[in-house]
Amino acid sequence: MIALETHDLTVTYRKRPVLYGIDVVIPEGNLIGIVGPNGAGKSTLIKAVMGVVRSTGGWVKVFGKPVKESLKRIGYVPQRESIDWEFPVTVMDVALMGTYGKLGPFRWVGEEQRRRAREALERVGMLPYAKRQIGNLSGGQQQRVFLARALAQDSDLYLMDEPFAGVDAATESAIVELLKELRSQGKTVIVVHHDLQSAREYFDMLLLLNMRLVAFGPTAEVFTTELLQKTYGGRLTILSEMAEKAAREGTGKLHPKNEP
């Protein structure tokens, strides 16, 4: 079964193209990384799939239907920076929001919804913080809360925008474990990722993107110098040097870690 299919998906922003004619067919039950340089349109791609960003051409189908009909089967984890962390909601409130999609806007939140939210928080280890306002958490904890919200949505396809950005190493590995667990339940997880080094270990399949689709396929097949060169252009040299340096230092990370 096909989880996500796009045909000639194009997005322009103020007459400047951001994504050009993306044709991709993503099979169900995989852990997929979207990789590419800054400004390659990685976030835009998943936002266009969700309809959060309006596409100027092409179409998207999710589980064989137009997105509008399958929205309830999609869980979306936004980029951390797009959230107002001072917003007056608690950890529990955010997890509960995951249940609103299936509940609809006008029915009361019942014990069933609360139970699902608690379970989701339990799975990411955030239940003890349920009553805390989301601003009083570390970056990694905040990310886990949003994962819990996605879990509470109980979706079949997950789209995550840089879930590893600004989280500590412990949270990163916890998230990876969770993503693998989702995959083993037959869910499809698509993750925007900007760290090439770890992309190779984390994902079954990679989508290499630089405004156009460079390649999509099993990680072993597309993680080649030639294709990466094509994706990153001249910048790859710098990137691979950085990656090697990071590997030598034993951190395995390209981006700075967030302070808790």
Added chain:
Amino acid sequence: MDLLAATDIIIPTKLLVWFGLACFFTALGCSQVGTFLVMRKMSLVGDAISHSVLPGIVLAFLVVGTLDSPWLLIGAGLSGVLATLLIELIHYRSRIKQDAAIGISFTSLFALGVLLIGLKAGKVDLDPDCVIFGQVEYLQGYPRVEWWGLEFPRPLVSFAVVGVSATVVVAVLYRILLVSSFDPSLAASYGYFPAVVQLVLMGLTSFVVVSAFQAVGAILVIALLILPGATAYLCANRLPMILLLAGVHALLSSVGGVWLALSLGINTGAAVVLAGGGLFTLAWLFGPVDGVVVRLWMRRRAGEGREPVSACE
């Protein structure tokens, strides 16, 4: 201009209750809708709407001839939504940014309203002072209606209808407003389309602004929209609590305002806003969540260093 001060006679309790209720219902509707404006960082759009409803009110008034007709609500709603559309239109279709677009749209529409009043001022009874500063005091001049043996001026009934129904609409749409304010992308994925939610909220804002117009006038409306939510935001960490406290703020500033107007002999609208501002100052200093004093105390406690107090753990 000010009846309370000018008449200098003993004011019957009944009148005071009317003034207080009029201010409260007005402030209540504004507080519930305004809290979402504050949460969405759209306070200035609220200001824009509160001014742009003027031409709609004036046109409707010129057609129907009274200040308490439902047509005024409709006229105001339409011109408020028109202002929002203008703002979006200017800002999406050109390189003008949103703040400038707001400044252009609402001043132009407000000026149009003032011009309309000016042109027709001789022929109709619509006082520019009343529009700009508001006159709760004129309540006593209106025809009365009787319910359960109690007497009310007609506008008070419409204040109550607007205030209560705005509160009910916010309660019914609560979850949609919450999700779309907090995370528009999640809201969109649930089918709560941000553009639609935005228009609904703007429509609601125009709706509550009209009665606020009559109570405190065009200039001070923004205070009733922003102060309750902003004050409550300093005192609580969850949205339902904030909405409740905003309602309490509306009540206290109305009661305090009427008392202040009476004892100082000033315009009731201004007094209500002043009372509300005073409550905000208290919350800003002593608010349990983000008050200045609380933060100082936390810092000192953290500074003592015996027990490291961190925001995270």
